[in-house]
Amino acid sequence: MEDISKSDKYIYILRRRKRMATIVSPQHFSPVEDAENIKKACQGWGTDEKAIISILGHRNLFQRKLIRQAYQEIYHEDLLHQLKSELSGDFERAICLWVLDPPERDAHLANLALQKPVPDCKVLVEIACMRSPEDLLATRRAYRCLYKRSLEEDLASRTTGDIRKLLVATASAYKYHGEEIDETLAHSEAAILHDEILGKAVDHEETIRVISTRSSVQLCAILNRYKDIYGRSITKDILSHPSNEYLSALRAAIRCIKNPNRYYAKVLRNAINTVGTDEDALTRVIVTRAEKDLKKITELYHKRNNESLDQAIARETSRDYKAFLLALLGHGGI
Amino acid sequence: MEDISKSDKYIYILRRRKRMATIVSPQHFSPVEDAENIKKACQGWGTDEKAIISILGHRNLFQRKLIRQAYQEIYHEDLLHQLKSELSGDFERAICLWVLDPPERDAHLANLALQKPVPDCKVLVEIACMRSPEDLLATRRAYRCLYKRSLEEDLASRTTGDIRKLLVATASAYKYHGEEIDETLAHSEAAILHDEILGKAVDHEETIRVISTRSSVQLCAILNRYKDIYGRSITKDILSHPSNEYLSALRAAIRCIKNPNRYYAKVLRNAINTVGTDEDALTRVIVTRAEKDLKKITELYHKRNNESLDQAIARETSRDYKAFLLALLGHGGI
Numbered sequence: 246m247e248d249i250s251k252s253d254k255y256i257y258i259l260r261r262r263k264r265m266a267t268i269v270s271p272q273h274f275s276p277v278e279d280a281e282n283i284k285k286a287c288q289g290w291g292t293d294e295k296a297i298i299s300i301l302g303h304r305n306l307f308q309r310k311l312i313r314q315a316y317q318e319i320y321h322e323d324l325l326h327q328l329k330s331e332l333s334g335d336f337e338r339a340i341c342l343w344v345l346d347p348p349e350r351d352a353h354l355a356n357l358a359l360q361k362p363v364p365d366c367k368v369l370v371e372i373a374c375m376r377s378p379e380d381l382l383a384t385r386r387a388y389r390c391l392y393k394r395s396l397e398e399d400l401a402s403r404t405t406g407d408i409r410k411l412l413v414a415t416a417s418a419y420k421y422h423g424e425e426i427d428e429t430l431a432h433s434e435a436a437i438l439h440d441e442i443l444g445k446a447v448d449h450e451e452t453i454r455v456i457s458t459r460s461s462v463q464l465c466a467i468l469n470r471y472k473d474i475y476g477r478s479i480t481k482d483i484l485s486h487p488s489n490e491y492l493s494a495l496r497a498a499i500r501c502i503k504n505p506n507r508y509y510a511k512v513l514r515n516a517i518n519t520v521g522t523d524e525d526a527l528t529r530v531i532v533t534r535a536e537k538d539l540k541k542i543t544e545l546y547h548k549r550n551n552e553s554l555d556q557a558i559a560r561e562t563s564r565d566y567k568a569f570l571l572a573l574l575g576h577g578g579i
Numbered sequence: 580m581e582d583i584s585k586s587d588k589y590i591y592i593l594r595r596r597k598r599m600a601t602i603v604s605p606q607h608f609s610p611v612e613d614a615e616n617i618k619k620a621c622q623g624w625g626t627d628e629k630a631i632i633s634i635l636g637h638r639n640l641f642q643r644k645l646i647r648q649a650y651q652e653i654y655h656e657d658l659l660h661q662l663k664s665e666l667s668g669d670f671e672r673a674i675c676l677w678v679l680d681p682p683e684r685d686a687h688l689a690n691l692a693l694q695k696p697v698p699d700c701k702v703l704v705e706i707a708c709m710r711s712p713e714d715l716l717a718t719r720r721a722y723r724c725l726y727k728r729s730l731e732e733d734l735a736s737r738t739t740g741d742i743r744k745l746l747v748a749t750a751s752a753y754k755y756h757g758e759e760i761d762e763t764l765a766h767s768e769a770a771i772l773h774d775e776i777l778g779k780a781v782d783h784e785e786t787i788r789v790i791s792t793r794s795s796v797q798l799c800a801i802l803n804r805y806k807d808i809y810g811r812s813i814t815k816d817i818l819s820h821p822s823n824e825y826l827s828a829l830r831a832a833i834r835c836i837k838n839p840n841r842y843y844a845k846v847l848r849n850a851i852n853t854v855g856t857d858e859d860a861l862t863r864v865i866v867t868r869a870e871k872d873l874k875k876i877t878e879l880y881h882k883r884n885n886e887s888l889d890q891a892i893a894r895e896t897s898r899d900y901k902a903f904l905l906a907l908l909g910h911g912g913i
Contacts, residue, residue: 382716382753385753386753389753389755389756393755393757393759394755394794395752395753395754395755395792395794396753397751397752397753397791397792398754398755398792398793398794401788401791401792402788402792413748413788413792414747414751417731417748417751417752417753418729418731418751419716419719419720419723419729419730419731419751420729420732421723421727421728421729421732422723423727425727454735454736454743454747457731457735458729458731458732458735458736458747459732460728460729460732
């Protein structure tokens with residue numbers, strides 16, 4: 246059964262996360278003291294952003310949760326509202342995302358992506374394809390609570406055509422999360438993908454079915470078989486078509502499934518290389534991965550670029566926003 | 580927020596269920612004694628089916644769960660396996676379904692429907708459209724545990740075309756479950772449904788989107804607007820097309836959403852009127868609804884037919900199977 250040794254698995258995941266996380270948090274801390282110090286930093290003339298960063302930039306998920314609770318109990322106010330009213334710009338957006346619980350945060354990011362004049366499909370694909378089935382479910386639950394509609398409902402009404410099919414199917418999935426692989430099926434479905442992507446298929450129904458329903462380990466097996474049989478990766482074959490929004494989302498989905506860390510390293514690179522820097526993407530990746538696998542992502546980033554992520558961020562960003570991102574990357578702190 | 584007064588709502592639902600349920604269960608009972616008496620009934624020459632019915636036919640969900648636990652602890656055997664090895668035919672299938680937890684039961688029913696040479700789409704629609712979002716989710720979780728694949732994965736690989744779109748979308752949804760209605764949207768989406776169903780649409784993409792993503796109260800508003808504006812119900816308009824598998828599943832989905840009790844009364848009527856009786860359908864409805872709204876369903880059944888459901892069952896079924904169904908309908912017991 247899938248549930249056997251769930252607690253062992255959980256401990257293993259926690260340990261692995263700690264190794265791959267970048268943030269540095271103290272073992273002992275006082276939520277009440279932290280809440281009081283944040284309040285102090287918000288009072289009087291101007292705000293003491295440095296103090297806020299030195300606290301929140303060095304507290305893990307559980308600690309931030311306790312600080313938010315303590316803040317609510319002492320001041321009868323949501324810490325998030327306080328921060329929103331005191332801070333501004335990229336720094337405000339980054340620290341508010343950081344204070345949110347991961348499911349709330351993903352729901353918020355998905356909603357922002359859907360609110361744009363042209364929905365930001367890559368963010369939506371990232372959330373749908375990169376999270377574990379349970380995390381995605383928690384995000385859908387948070388979305389329902391926050392917006393009184395379901396995530397798939399908004400996805401389906403804000404997009405159309407193939408991109409809608411892909412987004413709704415991947416975001417609605419509650420995939421099998423075990424380790425079992427069906428090799429025969431991997432073989433036959435690699436052929437199905439090849440036929441649809443390089444053949445003259447009128448639509449990509451089978452491709453979308455496979456990508457959105459097969460478990461991540463099964464999908465990796467399919468993608469490996471694809472390369473074994475046809476000598477090229479599926480992402481390269483997708484590039485042989487004239488690009489469009491759907492194909493680029495499909496490619497993003499496959500890259501998220503195949504190698505999440507490499508995908509994120511590329512998002513960071515694009516965000517930094519864009520003229521003027523894409524702060525939203527930068528914030529999104531750093532905030533959502535700092536407690537998960539940002540160490541691995543920064544290593545990949547360094548290997549593929551001529552500088553470390555820290556150097557790039559120090560060059561491209563400024564002031565409190567820069568200080569906060571660097572704190573999440575492990576600078577300063579205890 | 581959706582979660583406010585959840586416990587009040589829960590108590591209300593429990594009370595309402597008790598009023599609408601048919602089974603009769605004692606307030607006081609001993610799970611150990613029940614487990615021992617079931618064991619006794621299974622030992623020696625032949626099985627004492629009457630004893631088994633007199634116990635399990637009169638225990639509610641919570642009580643059955645405790646009996647199954649007690650049985651496991653005392654005899655180191657799953658009660659379900661014991662019953663399967665002792666009993667046979669329709670009676671065995673009915674009592675095993677009854678002993679299963681509702682999410683496991685629905686997962687099992689969905690899997691059975693998918694295993695058929697031609698998948699039984701009506702059963703699948705029923706599960707996808709009739710359960711609350713949380714119950715459907717619990718079913719998907721149970722499906723993943725039992726079959727090591729996701730429900731939508733099997734639905735997508737065992738069906739094709741429009742019926743696949745409808746089934747996968749409705750089964751994957753995690754709908755908003757609150758009371759809020761958007762009347763303007765109801766109006767405009769009623770028009771969308773009308774255009775696709777009576778117009779010359781090449782596909783039903785919007786219809787499937789609306790049915791599978793809008794909340795049940797919103798869908799009822801849409802169906803009401805439809806009738807107000809066009810003077811006929813959407814289910815009647817669907818009937819104006821030559822019937823096919825997809826249209827009949829779509830019609831079933833809409834009827835499930837609109838009036839679950841009436842839908843079930845009709846399923847029972849069809850099951851009883853089929854030559855030889857459709858025992859699977861009969862069992863499914865009685866077992867899944869006996870603790871929920873079977874009283875209401877039997878009232879509707881009686882109104883629409885010239886006899887009570889109890890009379891029809893007494894006539895069409897026999898022996899232990901008959902005795903068990905009648906027990907679930909409230910006969911005998913304490």
